Amino acid sequence: MGLRELLIPQDKIFFEMFERQAAITREAAYQLVTLSEDFTNVKEKRHAIELLEHQGDQITHGIYEQLNRTFITPLDPEEISRLASALDDVMDNIDSSAEKMFYYGIDDTDIHMVELAKLIHLSVVEIEGAVKGIRSIKDPRYIEERCIEVNRLENLADDVLAQAVTDLFKTNDAIAIIKLKDIYENLETATDYCEDVANVLSDIAIRHS
Template sequence: MGLRFRPVEGAFYTMLTDSARHLVGGAGLLAEMVTAGADREDVAARMREAEHAADERTHELIRKVNSTFVTPFDREDIYRLAAALDDVMDGIDDAVDRMLLYGVVDLPTGLTDQVDVIGRCAEVTAAAMPSLRGLRDLDEYWIEINRLENTGDRNHRRLLAHLFSGEYAPLEVLKLKDVVESLEDTIDAFERVANIVEQIVVKES
């Protein structure tokens, strides 16, 4: 009876949930970036700000891990989870930055599909974080992330086959391939977050 968690522990869940919610914002900016007629300079500038804010949040969490005696689960796992969430944000930022930097304009439709997969991954991840508190109801999250990762993987290979089809000039292929690979890396980073969550549940429950 009584509280299952002390307030200080609750703060970790809030911070992790908050980190995951930043990803939804980042994924939204990525979607804006690939919208026809977008002011790409402006979107990229807002993305940079969002990435800095997420970074700040991660460092705050790490400092809290370092200064708190009792953590709700292994401090190393909180650390790894925070770092993995941060990797996702870095991936989104990287994709946006490359799109601006290389001046790729003519985006294949398969690329927009990957952006949609990332948006969905972000939502599912943000929705799952509060369940860390009870270490349950996380099965659907893994199944969905796994499904999304498989879809993303399939999209990715089809996209590359399309880029290699001869429709694009070699240099354009190189630019698009680079952007497409940063999207794929981002989806993989979401999967790593899910794997860490799965490992925490295996360990703690």
């Protein structure tokens, strides 16, 4: 157990870890927006997101390790595990989106990628607020409002994906279609995972309010 864990009361450690995990995911989402809006120095920008993903993995593993050695937890162990896993899925998809943009060798991003990246970032900002709210759950309505907004953003992402694919199939470059469709779908999937996080947070707020 590290010094930080010794100084923080055991029932607060999970909240500290979740807040760090959410903050790192929010930073990765912001970096994804930056990449999509300015598709230069792609290798360096993709690497910066990859490093954040590694940090997120370390926190996720730390949550599981802490869960295995903590007898009394502030939330149900299943809730802790579900939330850690759902947040990790969001981070993984942000990283894989940046990875595909880089390794597929696309010439530039387009408005659809920018819009999807922005929706991911907005979703993660809402998630971060809701994660901070579960520390005490004094205002479950606040958490629920954040979760409802994440659901709304996911619906918008569905619309963007549908338009992106529609526009894509008006073109004739088969290789480009395959690459871009995969990137679009990967970005939209990140918003699906954000919705999964929101559902877990909503359940927690209901059960513990």
